[in-house]
Structures are given as C-alpha cells and as structure tokens.
Amino acid sequence: MVILIVEDEAEIAQLIKLYLEKESFTCETCRDGETALRFQQSLQPDLVILDLMIPKLDGLEVCARIRQRPGAKDPYILMLTAKGEEIDRIIGLSTGADDYMVKPFSPRELIARVRALLRRSLRQGGQASQNYRTTHFNLDLEQRTAYRQLKEAAAELLDLTPLEFDLLATFMSYPGRVWSRDQLIEKLWGDDFYGDERVVDTHIARLRKKVEPDTPQPVFIKTVTGVGYKFEDELLGVSDSSS
Missing domain, CATH: 1.10.10.10 (Winged helix-like DNA-binding domain superfamily/Winged helix DNA-binding domain)
Structure with a gap:
C-alpha cells in the first residue's frame, strides 16, 4: 500500500512517515499542493494524507482536483487540519475527503484511521465478483x-x-x-x-x-x-x- 503525505511542516511529515513505515506502508512526502497533484498522478497512491493549510494550493483545492481527475486509482483521502470548527470539517468532507483528523493527534489514532480506510478496499476484494x-x-x-x-x-x-x-x-x-x-x-x-x-x-x-x-x-x-x-x-x- 502506497501513502502520499502532503504536509508543509517537515517534522510532522517525517513523524507521520516514520510511524507508517513501521507499519510496513510505503510512504512519499511533499510540502505543497502543486507538487501533491504531480505526485498523486505519478505515484497513484492508495491513500493521501492531506494537510488543509499548505502552500500554492490548499488542501481543499487539492482534494477537489484529485476527485475531478479520471484515473486508474481514486485514492482515499484523510484530511489533517489544525482547525477544530465543525464547518471546516464539513467543507473538507464536502470536497471529497473520506475522513479528517484535527491536529494535534496521536500517532496511534492516525494509524488506526489509515488502517480503517484501507481495510475497506481489502474487504472489497473478497466480494469483487x-x-x-x-x-x-x-x-x-x-x-x-x-x-x-x-x-x-x-x-x-x-x-x-x-x-x-x-x-x-x-x-x-x-x-x-x-x-x-x-x-x-x-x-x-x-x-x-x-x-x-x-x-x-x-x-x-x-x-x-x-x-x-x-x-x-x-x-x-x-x-x-x-x-x-x-x-x-x-x-x-x-x-x-x-x-
């Protein structure tokens, strides 16, 4: 499973990558919205962990553009935000995010959320016929x-x-x-x-x-x-x- 981490704070991005790689996920990171769209096109990740506040294109715009793209793989999107207001969560979900987490978050919860999203695609494999x-x-x-x-x-x-x-x-x-x-x-x-x-x-x-x-x-x-x-x-x- 390939996960793309889009986070402009290098320490947070590396921490997320470290914990996910310990769980045997393959991870790539980038720090702005334009690069995120290029990486998503080339990597075809299974899941995108997407920070809301990133340079060039914000997370909402990146999420919306990913959902508008035709492609072989439509990834799950887990949105990260430092904002705790309900309206921000609703806007994030309305643009096509599958789930959201509010910073700060625990690594254990992040891993659980990632596994919960990816487990759905694994369960689908058993009934794909x-x-x-x-x-x-x-x-x-x-x-x-x-x-x-x-x-x-x-x-x-x-x-x-x-x-x-x-x-x-x-x-x-x-x-x-x-x-x-x-x-x-x-x-x-x-x-x-x-x-x-x-x-x-x-x-x-x-x-x-x-x-x-x-x-x-x-x-x-x-x-x-x-x-x-x-x-x-x-x-x-x-x-x-x-x-």
Missing part, C-alpha cells in the same frame, strides 16, 4: 463502477468517491433495510472509527447530490427520522460478474 442491480442503478464491485438509469435516457456513469461507492454498495446490498449511523460507521469504517457520527450525514448528502433527480426531495436514499437511512429501489438481481 458481485454486481448489484436495481431498477435505476447498476453497480459493479469488480470494476467499481456505478450507473444510473433515469427515464428513457442512456445510463449515466456516476462519478463517486471510494467512500460514496462503498456507501451506495452497502445500501444496494439490502434495499429497504434501515441503517443507523452506527451501523454504517461499523460497515464502512470499522471498529477503529474515532470521529463524530455526523460525518455520515455529510457523506449521505454528497451521495444524494449524485444519485437523486431532486436532492431536496430524495426518492432513493431516504431519512428515517430518529433511526437513520434506507435505500429504496426494486432489486433486480445480485450476480457473479465472472459467470
């Missing part, structure tokens, strides 16, 4: 592609981040099931999650913008007041893509 198909969506776990079919128009390829794809796959695997925030956190982040459960709401809002015809009035991903969320669409099949 499945496809989920509903009336309006077709999801291929092997190719990690999702299509939406609305009315009589051609199927539309959805531009989803890794976490958004995993979230949609979770919903499509059990149409009609109500998921609490805690259950979604357990499914997507695992036992190592340290953040606020409201991070789920932010990712749900982002996913709705991409899959709903009318975001303020969702017809697929619905809120169940006081409980959580559920996905509603007729299940047409769960198939093995190798057959």
Whole structure:
C-alpha cells in the first residue's frame, strides 16, 4: 500500500512517515499542493494524507482536483487540519475527503484511521465478483463502477468517491433495510472509527447530490427520522460478474 503525505511542516511529515513505515506502508512526502497533484498522478497512491493549510494550493483545492481527475486509482483521502470548527470539517468532507483528523493527534489514532480506510478496499476484494442491480442503478464491485438509469435516457456513469461507492454498495446490498449511523460507521469504517457520527450525514448528502433527480426531495436514499437511512429501489438481481 502506497501513502502520499502532503504536509508543509517537515517534522510532522517525517513523524507521520516514520510511524507508517513501521507499519510496513510505503510512504512519499511533499510540502505543497502543486507538487501533491504531480505526485498523486505519478505515484497513484492508495491513500493521501492531506494537510488543509499548505502552500500554492490548499488542501481543499487539492482534494477537489484529485476527485475531478479520471484515473486508474481514486485514492482515499484523510484530511489533517489544525482547525477544530465543525464547518471546516464539513467543507473538507464536502470536497471529497473520506475522513479528517484535527491536529494535534496521536500517532496511534492516525494509524488506526489509515488502517480503517484501507481495510475497506481489502474487504472489497473478497466480494469483487458481485454486481448489484436495481431498477435505476447498476453497480459493479469488480470494476467499481456505478450507473444510473433515469427515464428513457442512456445510463449515466456516476462519478463517486471510494467512500460514496462503498456507501451506495452497502445500501444496494439490502434495499429497504434501515441503517443507523452506527451501523454504517461499523460497515464502512470499522471498529477503529474515532470521529463524530455526523460525518455520515455529510457523506449521505454528497451521495444524494449524485444519485437523486431532486436532492431536496430524495426518492432513493431516504431519512428515517430518529433511526437513520434506507435505500429504496426494486432489486433486480445480485450476480457473479465472472459467470
């Protein structure tokens, strides 16, 4: 697993690299946003640890540009920020970050967050032969592609981040099931999650913008007041893509 560390404070960058390399990760570091984009293109990392306040291009802009890039690998993004205000976390997640940590943080927590993100991709490998198909969506776990079919128009390829794809796959695997925030956190982040459960709401809002015809009035991903969320669409099949 390759991790790109984007941090302008050299001591912090080297400390992160030291702890992650002790866990057998391959790490590269850089100190500004422009270099980060070049490294991401050439290295194709599995995960980017991205500081919010970096020179040339800030972390929000780097995150947004990575998500806009077509490529063989769409990395998980863990954003670091010295700011503790909720609005900064929400803005970071809304640009495509999968998780965030507020400085100062413990190395143990950082490693746990990294492993929780990367573990999702490892777990997906065991079920990569499945496809989920509903009336309006077709999801291929092997190719990690999702299509939406609305009315009589051609199927539309959805531009989803890794976490958004995993979230949609979770919903499509059990149409009609109500998921609490805690259950979604357990499914997507695992036992190592340290953040606020409201991070789920932010990712749900982002996913709705991409899959709903009318975001303020969702017809697929619905809120169940006081409980959580559920996905509603007729299940047409769960198939093995190798057959």
